Every structure is written in structure tokens, then in C-alpha cells.
Amino acid sequence: MNSNRGLEMHSFIAHWIDSLMLKDLDLKQHILKALVNKNFINKERLYIDTQMCKGLLFILDGKARIFSLSKQGREIDLFYLDAGECCILSANCVYNSVEMDIILEFMQDTKTAILPSSILHILKDNIIFQNFLTHLLTKRLSQTITTLNITNFKSLSYKFSQFALKNMQNNSLYITHQELSNHLGSTRESLTRLLKKLEKQGIVKNLRKEIKIQDIDALKNLN
């Protein structure tokens, strides 16, 4: 483990542990020792299936998405995890009865710290940790309902504008049409048709593996 990364991880997680108001100093040390520092590369995936219980993942630096995959290969992004956010890697870590076949994919090279499930079981009796979990689950439920509403009630142009505003770097999305259509739960053909239309309107410019945003105000007004 690189010592710089060790320090960085320590301060971020130490803050989280403090927020649990743990009075048991041994437990604090136990948690810090149990943390696994792990780097993932862009596009690497973790399969969050019902069989495995991987623990609680903290994003230290980078970005990930949680998505559903259909048998036909269609995808829908449920929500995104930015630096400072965390994710229960399987609800099975806490309860055995729940089925959720979803996938976590890193959207860039990402540094994480993982708190293994053995520690989560110890924290199950900690009221502040349980409040933290309730809060986290309520947030994810809210985000998933929002996604459900957007995918069902909103147009592809609106979905594109929301994705672009959230994910562009220097006013560009560095992504192929196939990848982007996966994020939006669309087909590549529909997306390409939309992007050609938006190019004609001067809102985007389609380059190779890059979509340049030309008119950000018009992008914000797409619905």
C-alpha cells in the first residue's frame, strides 16, 4: 500500500468512523485495520449479485455507476457514485432475503476503500451506523424512483441533456454512441439520430469518440 494513499484513506474514513460516534477505541482500530485499499481501472466491473457479500465501498477518488443489465444486453444507469460517496456492495451484507442483480462499473480509474462485510456485521448493533444505512438506502430509493420516472416519462433528448450536464469534461463527453446509449437505456440508432438532429441545431458537434457541447444553454433547455 502506497503511504500517500494510506494517509488520504485514513483521513476520509476516520471522519466517517468519528461520525458514528464509536466510543469503543478497539472497534475504531479494528475498522481501520480491516479496510482494504483497492484501485480499479476505467470500465472495470463488480458484479453485485445475490450470492456475494462484499461490504461497504467508499469512493476516495474517481467515479462509478450502478446499472441494471437486461438479458438482451440493454442497460440502465440507476445512480452514480462520485468521490466521497459510498455504496453497500450487496444488500446481502446486511440481510439475506433480498435479490438485486445490479452491476457497479467504474467510469474512470478509481481509488476505493472497502470495509469488509465481517465488520458490517459487528456494526449491525450500532444505532448510528443503522441510521447511516437507513439514510443511505432512502437516498438510493429516491434516486432509483427518480431514474424510473425519467426513463419512463422523459424523452431521449432530456435524458441526454441530464447525462451530459453531469458527466461532461471541458464541455465534451468522451464516449462512443454505443456506450452513451447504454447509459441512457436507449438503442444506438435512436441516439445517433438524436445527436445528428442536435448537431444540425448547433447544440453539439459529433467527433470520433467525443461529443462536443457547443451551446450549453440550449442543452439545459432540452426536454
Added chain:
Amino acid sequence: MNSNRGLEMHSFIAHWIDSLMLKDLDLKQHILKALVNKNFINKERLYIDTQMCKGLLFILDGKARIFSLSKQGREIDLFYLDAGECCILSANCVYNSVEMDIILEFMQDTKTAILPSSILHILKDNIIFQNFLTHLLTKRLSQTITTLNITNFKSLSYKFSQFALKNMQNNSLYITHQELSNHLGSTRESLTRLLKKLEKQGIVKNLRKEIKIQDIDALKNLN
């Protein structure tokens, strides 16, 4: 309050309170006294918005659905509540930060008991109640992800078959095409087209405000 209903409510909720393993007898009595016994009629709605905090609703007898409503009036059922299930009537009861504009609609005349939010605040420090909440939220998250996958990845005929298998009474759905299309997040026109096709195939028979299932095995195999 009718004394029969009082008894019925008592035994159902008393079991729930026992499961919390509350050692504080005063608190037990406090919870039982705070419960509000309330009957709703078919189609009655509770708006679960971000402003209100209504408590925890137990379905004693009857059925309800939780659904999203778009500005254009389109609906999607997120999940159903049968007798013996319960629902946090607003995440705001526990946390203030979460936005979820969803509606609860009773699908038949329904008897409920509501535990007001004031009691939920007292139970916030009860570890077993918090575990119960975590479990409930995980279940709702899982159900919402399943709904998201079905609405996005599955055909209307599959959605119809799943709804019919879950909601038919004596092999019939007593519902108009408009109501049914609301449940399925579809338009009335698409649904009527589907039901005509299924009638030609001998799977259903379309009557006034009734869809009779003629071939249940074929219904189960729709995809």
C-alpha cells in the same frame, strides 16, 4: 372505533411491537395508544409528498399501490401493499433531506392502522426498529429496481401477464382499459391493441369493465 376492529388491530400490531423486543412497557402502551385506526375506500389516495410526514401505515385488510405520476398524467406502479404489509408514509418522517413525490392509492376498501410520526421519532434510537426500517427500505429498493427493469426491458404483454396473475379475482380483472394502462405505464391505445390480439388468441375475453382470463397457462407464458 368498532371493538372488533380494535381487537384485530391490537393482535396484529402487538405482534409487531413484540418483534421490536421493547423492554419498556410504558413505551409499548404509548405506541398502542398512539395508533390511529382508519378505513379508506377504493380509489382513495394519500399524497406522499416531501412536505408531510404521516407516519407508518399498516394494511390490516385490503390492498394499496404506490405509484409515480408524471406531469402528463402517466402512471407507473412501483409496488403493491397487501394485508400484513406496511409503508413509511414519507421518508421525511425519519429524514428531512429526501424528495420522493409518490402517491398511495387504495385498490379496494381497506382497513389500516397508522403509527404517527411522533412515535417514529421516539423509536429512532431503537436498534431493532432501525433494523426493521433498513430491511423495509432494502425491500422497497429491490422492488423498485425490479419495476424499473420490467418497465424498461419487458414488453407490454409481459407486464400485463404479471399484473393479471397478481391481481385477478376469480380469473377476472375488474378494471377499465384506461385504469389498467395507468397501472402498466402504457397508453390506453397500446393496451387495447394488445388485449384485442390476446382475445383473438383465446387468452382473454374483453367484457365491459372486466377482462376474463380464458387460458391461464398461455397467460403465464407471455413475454
